[in-house]
Structure formats: structure tokens, C-alpha cells
Amino acid sequence: xxxxxxxxPTASLTETQLEILDLVxxxxxxxxxxxxxxxxxxxTVARNTILTQVGRLEQYGWLERERVGRxxxxxxxxxxxxxxxxxLAGLVDGLFEGSPAQLVQTLxxxxxxxxxxxxxxxALVEDxxxxxxxxx
Numbered sequence: 822x823x824x825x826x827x828x829x830p831t832a833s834l835t836e837t838q839l840e841i842l843d844l845v846x847x848x849x850x851x852x853x854x855x856x857x858x859x860x861x862x863x864x865t866v867a868r869n870t871i872l873t874q875v876g877r878l879e880q881y882g883w884l885e886r887e888r889v890g891r892x893x894x895x896x897x898x899x900x901x902x903x904x905x906x907x908x909l910a911g912l913v914d915g916l917f918e919g920s921p922a923q924l925v926q927t928l929x930x931x932x933x934x935x936x937x938x939x940x941x942x943x944a945l946v947e948d949x950x951x952x953x954x955x956x957x
Contacts, residue, residue, distance in 0.1 A: 830882040830899055837866070838874050842883060846901040850887075850894045 834842070837860075844859050845851055857871045875895060878884040883904075884895045897904075917923035925942070928934075934942075 830904070834878075834883075835874070837870070838878055838883075841871070841874055841878060842897060842904075845884060845895050845897050849896045850889070852892045852894055854892075856895075 840860060840863075841856055844856055848855065853868070853871055853875060856875065857866070857868045860866045860871065875884060879886055879895075882898060885898050886893045886895055888894075899907075913919060913921055913924050917927070929942075
């Protein structure tokens with residue numbers, strides 16, 4: 822069931838659904854059996870739970886199913902990076918009054934951040950400043 826390009830996946834996602842999406846992004850074309858085995862390595866989970874959650878993800882527009890031989894395989898309908906950007910934008914709007922700076926301040930204030938991570942954040946900010954100047 823291919824998603825119409827103008828549609829966006831809907832619904833808030835559970836932790837299990839996020840785990841499933843992460844596995845499918847990393848292993849496009851995977852089967853329910855593959856997902857179940859991977860999640861079983863992390864914790865006890867019923868196969869029916871995986872079937873239900875994959876069905877919901879397909880219904881919400883996050884996954885599409887393709888029949889290959891006797892098995893159904895699954896692919897994400899949205900690239901990981903785009904999904905992260907869109908979901909994070911909603912989070913920033915909803916929890917941080919639309920301010921990325923408040924998000925960063927909260928992240929840096931609530932976690933132990935090492936020198937390497939701070940250097941990476943600095944480099945990302947410098948890159949964003951450079952792109953902003955190029956687009957002016």
C-alpha cells in the first residue's frame with residue numbers, strides 16, 4: 822500500500838513502534854519474523870504484538886508492505902532523517918515554544934555532555950551560521 826506523496830504519517834508513536842521503525846530503516850525489506858527475532862533479543866515480546874504494531878504503523882502511513890514470495894516485507898515510507906526533522910519540529914513547537922535554543926539549553930542542562938559532544942554541537946552551529954550567510 823503505497824502512500825500518496827502529499828500524505829504524512831500520522832499518530833504519536835509508542836516506544837515499541839519507534840524500535841520497529843528503527844529496525845526497518847536499518848533493514849529495509851524485512852519481515853515480521855526478522856523484527857520479532859530482533860526485538861526478542863532485547864526483551865520478551867509476543868509475535869502478535871509485533872504483528873499488531875506493524876499493522877498500526879502501516880495504517881498510520883509509516884510503513885508499506887510488499888509481498889515477496891510467501892512473505893510480506895516492510896519498508897518505511899519516510900526517510901529516517903526527514904521523519905526525525907518533522908517529529909522534532911513538532912516537539913520544539915509543542916514543548917519549547919518553537920525555540921530550538923530552548924531545546925538545546927534543556928538538553929545541555931539535563932545531561933552530562935562531554936568535550937567531544939560540545940565540539941560537535943559547536944561545529945553544527947558554525948555550519949548552520951555559514952549556510953545562513955550563504956542564503957542571505
